[in-house]
Amino acid sequence: GQQVMQIPQYQHVQEGEDFTTYCNSSTTLSNIQWYKQRPGGHPVFLIQLVKSGEVKKQKRLTFQFGEAKKNSSLHITATQTTDVGTYFCAVRRSNDYKLSFGAGTTVTVRA
Amino acid sequence: GAGVSQTPSNKVTEKGKYVELRCDPISGHTALYWYRQSLGQGPEFLIYFQGTGAADDSGLPNDRFFAVRPEGSVSTLKIQRTERGDSAVYLCASSLSIRAEAFFGQGTRLTVV
Numbered sequence A: 001g002q003q004v005m006q007i008p009q010y011q012h013v014q015e016g017e018d019f020t021t022y023c024n025s026s027t028t029l030s031n032i033q034w035y036k037q038r039p040g041g042h043p044v045f046l047i048q049l050v051k052s053g054e055v056k057k058q059k060r061l062t063f064q065f066g067e068a069k070k071n072s073s074l075h076i077t078a079t080q081t082t083d084v085g086t087y088f089c090a091v092r093r094s095n096d097y098k099l100s101f102g103a104g105t106t107v108t109v110r111a
Numbered sequence B: 001g002a003g004v005s006q007t008p009s010n011k012v013t014e015k016g017k018y019v020e021l022r023c024d025p026i027s028g029h030t031a032l033y034w035y036r037q038s039l040g041q042g043p044e045f046l047i048y049f050q051g052t053g054a055a056d057d058s059g060l061p062n063d064r065f066f067a068v069r070p071e072g073s074v075s076t077l078k079i080q081r082t083e084r085g086d087s088a089v090y091l092c093a094s095s096l097s098i099r100a101e102a103f104f105g106q107g108t109r110l111t112v113v
Helices: none
Strands: A004-007 A010-014 A019-025 A029-037 A044-049 A055-058 A061-065 A071-076 A085-093 A105-110 B005-007 B010-013 B019-024 B031-037 B044-050 B053-056 B065-068 B075-079 B088-095 B108-112
Touching: A004 A085, A010 A019, A019 A029, A019 A085, A019 A105, A029 A071, A044 A055, A044 A061, A071 A085, B005 B088, B010 B019, B019 B088, B019 B108, B031 B075, B044 B065, B044 B075, B075 B088
Parallel strands: A010 A105, B010 B108
Antiparallel strands: A004 A019, A019 A071, A029 A044, A029 A085, A055 A061, A061 A071, A085 A105, B005 B019, B019 B075, B031 B044, B031 B088, B044 B053, B065 B075, B088 B108
């Protein structure tokens, strides 16, 4: 089963608006990765966060790792139609090399 | 260079049959993962290899599922006595090291009829 919870499950966004999706774990994480899967495609790596409180930016995407290393967020500004897809977080717990995926947040964009 | 290659891309089999799914990872990647993804769900972990050995096979649903990686490169996922519930997309991923980013193949869509 899934070790992490992602919310919301679905995100319907007006083009140009911002939104945030969250990834929450009940246990402390070693690191967290974010992936994007386009419809009909395979997951593609976006970013990895390792340090407590770490913040990384990729153009309009901002990724944050919580201070307690139990949660993470992905914030997208000025949403574009190219942002359509499902965003997954994938986590490793301490002393565990298994990479476990959340259920994902599926994003649709209204032009 | 070439990415992760999975064959076949699609496989339709009859209930009760045996199937093999192949994964050819990126050259030099020591870590290899198998996942199963059903429609609308996230990838479900099956097994992880570090080199030739299965470092974690806790995700294999039952003893009908088995995977090998004899030379530390190509891996084969084997499913015996297939059931309709095995229908899903089977994804393979490889990474340069244990904690590095994972590169996914396009997947094998398995349909058991």
